[in-house]
Amino acid sequence: MKYDFNSIEKKWQKFWQDNKTYHADLTGIDKKLYCLVMFLYPSADRLHIGHWYNFGPTDTWARFKLMNGFDVFEPMGYDAFGLPAENYAIKTGVHPQDSTDRNINDIREQLKTMGAMYDFDHEVDTSKPEYYKWTQWVFLQLYKKGLAYRANAPVNWCPKDQTVLANEQVIDGICERCGTPVIRKSMTQWFFKITAYADQLLDGLDRIDWPERTRLMQRNWIGRSEGVEIEFELVATGEMEERTEVRGQRQDARIRVFTTRPDTLFGATYMVLAPEHPLVQSITTDELKSKVNEYVEFVAHENEIERTSTTKEKTGVPTGAFAINPINGEKIPVWIADYVLATYGTGAVMAVPAHDERDFEFATKYNLPIRIVVQPKDGRLTEPLDAAFVDEGIGMSSGKFTGLESKKVWEGITSELEKLGTGRRKVNYRIRDWLLSRQRYWGAPIPIVHCNSCGEVPVPEKELPVLLPYDVEFKPTGESPLARSESFVNVKCARCGKPAKRDVDTMDTFVDSSWYFLRYLTPHLDNAPFDADLVSKWLPVDKYVGGAEHATMHLLYARFIIKALKDAGYLNFDEPFQSLVHQGTITNQGAKMSKSRGNVVNPDQFVQKYGADTFRMFLMFMGPYNEGGDWSDKGITGVFRFLNRVHDLFQSETGDRREGTANKIADLNKVEQEIYRKLNQMIKKVTEDTEDFRFNTAIAGMMEFVNFYEDVLSKANAERSSDVPAGMIEQVKVVNEHDRVRNDLRNLVLKNLNILLAPFAPHLAEELNEMRGGLPSIFKRERWAKYDPEAIAEESATIVVQVNGKIRSKITVPVDSDDDHVRQLATSEDNVKKYLEGKNIVRAVVVKNRLVNFVVK
């Protein structure tokens, strides 16, 4: 008979709602625990397996902590701005606000069927003015600190979505959202100066409990590198001299490069500027002008994929100009080439083909000289090289630095340059400033007004929010949709009162999600973004659970915004997420589930067929939580059967419910002692595994115990009723099975099993608790089970007997038996004797409670 999960789950969901069981009392707490999942990005879809996989197990963990005496805050909300809603609107004509509201209402109902501890009074919705008012406030705080600025920059432009994308949203030159190749465009855009926090963002990584690979990804993304900026004088040709004199800007006639390998400076045989480098026009000689212009034009038309492809052959042209190597006065040619990026360092490099792979490739192609200035410590390079030698070694052909180790050469040349005033130590970062403006409708408007007389004027805080107008034509044209809303655009300048125009861009949704966890505490507070007092009590987040795909986006942005707000004096902590866990990805037939692939699996069918408890528990049982895996519903019946067996076990308990002295091991008979021991072993295992998000083995532990326990009960009974015909055992069992095991021990077993199961199958656990005569809610009434360390120890141990490392026998001895005694016993085993006969025992390894290994010859 299957348990009626349907009515049980409905019953307890109603109970929880009616009794506000999960109402969060945020004040008067003594052991706070902020358990957060990455909030929902509500597209037009309903909840999918991925949401369940993220939320269900996390809720199990939160309930586990709650039962362990923590004051747990586990909120849920909606990252409701963004492209999916807007694209949906463009396709169907349904306004994003309407579709978003409707979706959220649907999703909320679905969330309730999951059986999580969300307090829906604490929801946030980033698309509501009461929320984005404060997103705008966050922008203004950064603006005040000089961390938000507008600049003209080459940006990633998606021709399909008709908007600018952040670097992180461009994957292999393709728009992350729609798959269209991205093009480069020069536009005036808003940036957050995240680069100013590069070092702090790096340092903070050492203080937080995050997966190593995520911290590594952030480190690589920030890409700090220490090197030297070196100036190369240009050789004054006749025409150039004329130019520089006319402009009186002789200091401009230098090329600055950044290098991490000043130790190879003697090997610099040419220089390369990015085609976009500002000096290109002024240094190019007349005869090469047309070639250079042609090339610059050619590069400008390469798209992002072509430009950044590492497999593509490098191209370039000479400018006709020459520069002077400051360390040896050598005259070397200046080229421009597409392998040098305008956006990193100074946009120019010194080329050392012998010791840099890219330079080597380029020099080989264009027949530029290759000079060895570093020799490996062992072996010797001979010309011509067939590959660049990029490792450290011993300097050669490097003047007075010849013969020194690379590190010494590095220091020596750097000091020399510093003395000459042509070089200085410098740190460069790979990370770029955060481009946050979007030419789209469905986002938080940027609270800036452009005034002809005053320039950029921030909207005064008391005038927030800058409301997003409802009635706007949002079909994409490349211009911000808000630009076409007269009533929105035209305002009076807050400073001078003259007519001015609002900024028409909206913010990247990653701004919305960079501070939402502060707002959860007081989602409706209207005179401040958050309650400083509560925030200082509850933050940082103790456990944050979400996908690893946010490693270099959301997780980095949020850290930056929190650091900036701290420096602005609003927060007293600077790392928002103390501990981070990534759930794995659930794929389908090896591919990520997505609507476009048409391989999305709908969780509802499983909830209908097996119930929410079974479904969420199955997701946890599938495998290690942080590994995810390919979806298969094979095996869900195993979990369902387990819950049914547990239910039946509780149902068959009709006897006395009192608890007694069953926890005194001395009072128990042999069988009872075994039960008591296994019970405590289970408690230990489930406790430790659940704490560490090892849900799969925790569940296996419960299953193992129930298997054992049912077995003991039915065996005890079978012995008793051995005179009963075989077919009758089932019926007799129901009547007699408990007679052998003390009643109070059985109660103890059920009580503990009930508690351990509760975080995993919350609905069923409430029901079982009620069946046992307990008062609801079990989550409020019961504390987590404690195991008795004394009871865990086994009485006997199975010792493996090996001869030359091969298992020949097993013996059972009391725990901690004397080594000599065990060795004696082992030698007397028949199958062991066989292998010892006629041989010399060279050595006998005895590992207590584990094995004996005889080494014989």
Added chain:
RNA sequence: GCCGAGAUGGCGGAACUGGUAGACGCACUGGACUCAAAAUCCAGCGAGGCUUAACCCCUCGUGCGGGUUCGAUUCCCGCUCUCGGCACCA
């Protein structure tokens, strides 16, 4: 190309600091119950061999090749493949 993670039965996966490989579950096979099926329960279940009446017993086996060790899924060296990240960052 670089960085990181991984590879264990038919399948998902267990295995503490080196010490019984395959926990738990699925699938499968046989049996019980049933008119029958489903459900449930019991038993078996890495490959091969020897006995085969059965218990035993033996050999091989954790991606591939080496090594360290009394003993290696676990540690070291060299490969192959899969997944994730980065991708001319000077």
